[in-house]
Amino acid sequence: MTKTILKFFKAHGPYVKGDIAGFDPVKAAKLKSVARPYDAEAEKNLATVTLNMDTTEVQAMIADAEAEFASKAADLEAREAALAAREAALESKPEDTTDTTTPAPTPAPDDAKAKKAGKGEPPVQGGADAAANK
Template sequence: MTKVIVEFLRAHGRFVRGDIAGFAPDVVKKWPAGVCVPYDPDRPKAGGVAVIGNIELDADGVRKMISDAETEFAAKTDALGQREQELADREAELAARERELLSRVAAEQTDASAEPEEAAAVDEEAAKGATKKTAGAPPKQGAKA
């Protein structure tokens, strides 16, 4: 039994475009039209044509695709640069706000250390209030009644 050698023009089963294989003639006849052609080693291959999915592009089409990609890349690089600058500005603003907050806290601490008697009195009153039981409050855990 002779086999027919075919070249696949599109995907079929486990075969993809460009594969070459041999099958029984009755098997090849059952396949849909356009799946394969009889293999001819002398048939010229499509030179200068890139196949991307189902799109066929010549050299000019490929050059245009490359230039479009370069333009898009440049635009995204510019956008990234702008975002980086915005981030640097926000970091500088945050650092300034942190310095301002730290200076306020330091000023409050120096004011509090200048008046220790008043602060101690307030702390004692708060401690007394904390030890008083309010009516209806649940007992402290672990405390004996």
């Protein structure tokens, strides 16, 4: 019995779109909703089709984009020159030696006052405090 070769245009079972398989004529008739008969010669002819398209609109869009890039490049060059001039002006100025970002140091607490108040370090064993406690 001869087989009918089909090309699937939808997924069906283990077959996906684009698969080519051979079936007996009865089964091939049942698969009409997901596959069409395959013709190898027609497939070859589809690959050699030449398209002639009008590309003037696309070329005009490309020309506009190139003009926009050129104007932005000129603007960028002008901004870079201005930045270089500002950097040169800053380098030529003398540096300010005062540092305003560092806060003034806070004075340390008086250790003698802390000891008199009974706060701070614990008493030393066997020291003068131990004799006073007896």
